[in-house]
Amino acid sequence: MVDYITRDGVALLQVNNPPVNALSHNVRAEIKNGLDEAGQDKQIKAIVISGKRSFIAGADITEFKSGSYSEWPTIIDLCDLIESSGKPVVAAIKGFALGGGHEIAISCHYRIAHEKSKFGFPEVDIGILPAAGGTQRFPRLVGLEAALDLIPSGRHIGAAQAFKLGIVDKVVRGDAVEEAVKFAKSIAGEPLVDRRTSQRPVMGAENAVSLRDAAVKLAMKKKKGMIAPIHCIKAVMGSLLPFEQGMEIEASEGFMLFTSGQMGALQYAFFAQRAAPKWSLPCGASFKTVKGRPIRNAAVIGAGTMGTGIAMAMLNAGIPVTLVEQDRKFLDKGVSLLKLLYAGSVSLRKITQDQCDAILSKLNTAVGYKSLTNVDLVIEAVYENMALKKQIFAELDRICPPETFLWTNTSALDIDEIASATRRPDKVLGTHFFVPAYHMKLLENVRGKLTSAETVASAQMFGTRIGKIPVVVGNCHGFVGNRMLHKYAHESDFLIEEGCWPEDVDMVAENFGLPLGPFKVRDLS
């Protein structure tokens, strides 16, 4: 799990724990063994820590449930061992240095990073904080302001910004490991006192109160309802004390999170979001046995809110889309809305004008279905009316090639009944997008009685490609999402009956952490 390689007086400890080099207990133990061996070997003058493929994506999140994250040696122990090493330790970073991996990196005496590497403390999003000294070392490296930005937000940054902030000593285009080995040889024997992060002062301490207040305000706005950001901020503020006292504050803030329900829920969500796209059917079919067909081009029927949103989701992923309406007026209205949304992204600098132009160059429009003779996929997104949907599916079935998938964006209608209007029920499936379809991550792929495994595989592949979390669900009224939402909507309605105002109900839901309250969602639907 950790290869120990010697190169001309340098010991290279290369973590090899696919898929992301998480710091599982065995990895930690082997890093410690490597450090001990390198420390004792008189021939070794410097140490390089790297990862095969990528650096280290952090603690092994499964260990927070099993408890083995606290088994010796912990990441705290490793960071202390690295920092106190008498021989220089250089981190060679490519790929991701996240969470505990980032903490290891900033405990090293030097960091050499590939230009495409990424840095961050995503702990906050799984309900914890950088508990291996990250909240204490990081402010000492980058200053209080940057630490109060990056730790509570969990934001990733690239190598160039990491260099500007002082996280990284050198950014390289070539092989970071080779560069780090060369560099390690060049600094062997030099004093390390000012290279130990924990021994540095925290820059920006004079503005501590205003920086803290601004960070709290931002965290309450951006991560509504989450407790971890506030504990992160308290721990970072502890860095203004001597290092050992700050570590105690980090431990006590961390303890509250490690024993919280939010930690369990967010970590459950982390794994569930990754498990859902890996579908399997009761018959045993899964990606292991069935290949999906990639979608090269598509059409969307209906240029309303859902249709334009779905078209945007595909365009954003580079899939050429034909947006179809029965009436030129509705089509023009939909296209104007879509262009307005992209113009908004340009003015917010989310994309450049060139990117916007490239995206829009993949958009075609059509009145009527006649041109749909060469598309891999049609997604129908008209309003919820069974008779209308069946009529559209019958017509599409006549016009589109027999291999074209015909999918319907419905939130509740019976997929089998829609499929019965075609001669290809095996290629019919429900794709339930959520408003706004270009933004919301969830995609319910609704499997009818006759939907083939190939169609399900293709829909799951398609969902991942357009940046969604696709979940295969069965065909029943409201599928899964809306069956859950119905209960929530009923309770919201009862509150109105009991005398609350819709805006108050929305406010409570939004303060809890939902982006929009139930009545605002209904207004948009």
Ligand SMILES: CCCCCCCC/C=C\C/C=C/C(=O)SCCNC(=O)CCNC(=O)[C@H](O)C(C)(C)COP(=O)(O)OP(=O)(O)OC[C@H]1O[C@@H](n2cnc3c(N)ncnc32)[C@H](O)[C@@H]1OP(=O)(O)O
């Ligand atoms: C006595 C008290 C002692 C106290 C001791 C305290 C010790 C210190 C404790 C805590 C400090 C440190 C905390 C942390 O480091 S928490 C983890 C922080 N890191 C993350 O949150 C990163 C999570 N991962 C990602 O964001 C992404 O995986 C990615 C960007 C690295 C790569 O993305 P991508 O290529 O899209 O891959 P996937 O996301 O699909 O992941 C692939 C595969 O890997 C699994 N996985 C990813 N990260 C982890 C992880 N950190 N631990 C375990 N497993 C991970 C993921 O679930 C996928 O698995 P698969 O579905 O089975 O394929």
